[in-house]
Amino acid sequence: MTSAPTQRPAACVLGTVPGTGFEGQRIGIVELDSAGQEIDRIDLAEADLPDFVRDREDGAGGDPSEPGGARPRWVLSDTAKWCPPLLAARASLERCHDLRLAHAILARSELVTAPEAVRAASEWDAAPADAAAPEQAAALFDVDAGRGFIPQVPHDLEPALAEHARQTAAIETASDPGRLRLLLAAESAGGLVAAEMRAAGVPWDEAEHDRILTELLGPRPIRDGKPQKMLSKAEEVRAALEDPRVNLDSPNRLLASLRNAGINVASTSKWELQTSEHPAIAPLLEYKKMARLLSANGWHWLDEWVDDGRYRPVYVPGGVVTGRWAASGGGALQIPRQLRPALRADEGWRLVSADVAQLEPRALAAMSGDRAMAAAGFGRDLYSGLVDAGVVATRQEAKIAVLGAMYGSTTGEAGALVPRLRQNFPAAMHLVDSAAEAGRQGGVVSTWLGRTSPPPGEGWQRLQRAANRFDATGADEQRARRAAGDQGRFTRNFVVQGTAAEWALAWLADLRLRLARLPEVEETSEAAASGPVFSRRAHLVFFLHDEVIVHAPTEQAEEAAEAIRAAAASAGRLLFGAAPVDFPLDLSIGERAIKD
Structure with missing residues (x-):
């Protein structure tokens, strides 16, 4: 020693x-x-x-x-x-x-x-x-x-x-x-x-994962074949298209078959296909959903990423330019909802799950000092608060308006609703509007704590120079305006998404230390899979932007829940001081991490 x-x-x-x-x-x-x-x-x-x-x-x-x-x-x-x-x-x-x-x-x-x-x-x-x-x-x-x-x-x-x-x-x-x-x-x-x-690792029920896949796709096929339910669904599509040989996994061949059947679409994307009422569309969308599940989280994924009852993805902190995390293996940030029941606590342990309601709009209210927006969400659902304040008529309208404001939507329903936010929450809208204007002009913006956006690349600069030439065409000017608009939407959301990511990091950091102070318990054979540091005490096992999951001994589950709440309150004070903004949590304790 x-x-x-x-x-x-x-x-x-x-x-x-x-x-x-x-x-x-x-x-x-x-x-x-x-x-x-x-x-x-x-x-x-x-x-x-x-x-x-x-x-x-x-x-x-x-x-x-x-x-x-x-x-x-x-x-x-x-x-x-x-x-x-x-x-x-x-x-x-x-x-x-x-x-x-x-x-x-x-x-x-x-x-x-x-x-x-x-x-x-x-x-x-x-x-x-x-x-x-x-x-x-x-x-x-x-x-x-x-x-x-x-x-x-x-x-x-x-x-x-x-x-x-x-x-x-x-x-x-x-x-x-x-x-x-x-x-x-x-x-x-x-x-x-x-x-x-x-x-x-995340405690993972391999048998439950296999059961879910079997229920949705059919029994596990031999080698690299497709499960039976997928094959049957593919036959439904071929019959509806009257094309028994079409390969549904080939976008080009599928597109040709769709057009031959009179389905006038430009691509095989979900959004394109939903515009048609042809009888082949519904089973085709179901097939594509099955194919995504099989490819992203099927049996091969289970074999590769789950071992000894633990799923161990590779997180990349700061992997997105705003400071959000990415994943370089295992797809931790894209676990589909239908697989949530496979997240199962060890015997004698519980999963304590919590996510923040409307994290990004609350961060915007705090950093802009917009007291009216803060009051709309204080102690309650922010979207419902906008309805109660008479800003919009429904909660769905409130959600569309807020997301439109943060992501720069100017058309459709969002385009019609955003002006109401500008009238009722001028400080918040001034902040994102100013960030967007900086981006359109080729400038950079920074988050609350100082993470700065990358400047536009050479391709963007080249488009702007071309539009400013004496012999610029209308097409040159249109391309430059489109690129400037894209950069403005990027910087508009950068300040909000990046500041929300900073709050989440502060939440994680404080929660990690609070959990480490909880006393150790006796190790069980099942919990040993968490490794020598975490097999005897509550610890973080999952994080997704505004959500955490803690694996805690049953007798410490309530303490872990309180630690999550206290860390959220502490993160708000640390970043924003006495700003009248809160960050309410949807919190649950259970054997499985099932999110509604």
Whole structure:
């Protein structure tokens, strides 16, 4: 066991010893005091790192006001790389600073007044996979990248020290260092949560999953064949199209068959097909739904991603440019509703599920200071509050209007309803309208804590230049206006979605620490699958934008529920102070995580 230092370090920078690689035998550690000055350098075998971590974590009292009471902040090149072996050895970190995640924020944030040094360290670039073309609206709304895009960054000690110094300087000279520190702490805590949720896994009932698939698709087919119910549904479609040989899985051949049957559609998308009343459409839509379930979460998915009663997806914190998470494996952000019954707690445990009602509109009300909008949702459903306030006639209209305001809808029902919001909630609408105008002009916008949107790409700039040429055609101008409008919708929602993501990160970070303070219980054989850190106490197992699921011993389920509520209230105060906005939760405790 490594002896405790005479001066408790404020931070510990970890890195591999050059030449040994991440899976090598030596780990270098530099301990820093609260002023960032070096206290000590330590070189130890990789196998000894868990003991060192436990020594530094357990040796502190946890009370920052007491001498030596605060646990150190661990400075890691990439939490996703360092945490798994530590968790497997029953060593967990209370706090960390993830250099990879922080670099992506600091290199772009408007709050950083001197970003040159951080930006020049291109070896630390780890932008989200969907940030390459920010002018494309799909980049903002991609909830599961599915690309496995997690760039490699340096893991050796000296590069980590140099990047830490660059980031520290960038924060200290920022126009609002307090907001940036809060954002980076929340982002890094998210990295810890993602690693821990993968280690613990989601309790998963494989038999129930198989039962659901069998009920919806038919029994599991041999090899790569299609289940019987899908085959029967395909025959219904072929009979209705009077084309017994059409391949329903080939968009081109299916489109040709549809047109031959007199179904005049431009594509085989669900939205196109729903415009036709031909008898082939209903069974075709059912078949496509079956095919999606089989492909995304069928038996092959079950074999690949569920083991020993645990589903272990790969989360990517900050994987979307707004700060929302993505998933690079397992599709955690796209689990279909019909599979929710397969989320089942261990015997003697419960799943505590909670999601926030209208998180993004509430974040908009708080950041804009729009008291009328805050009052409409305080202590109740915000959409119903808009009806009660006489802004719209129905809850559905309220939902359409609010989403239209945040996503920039200008046509249809949303286009007709949004002006009512502009009249009743001028501060909120001014904020998103201003963000949209900045985007249309090629500018950038920032979230509440300082995450900044990527600037328009070269393709966008080229379209604008072409429209401004003396010989520009009407088509050039139309393309430029369309691109400007797309960028405006992107920035309009960026500030709202990104700020909501910051609230969610603060919620996660606070909840994680509250759960860690609950006492351990006796481990059961079934709970052992959660790993040595989480098999004896309540822990997070699932996160989706505005929803969390905690796996808790039955006797701690109510305490876990209270921790979820308290963390939500704390996150609101942390970000927005005394703003009159609340974040009510829909919370349930049960054996299975079934969401209505």
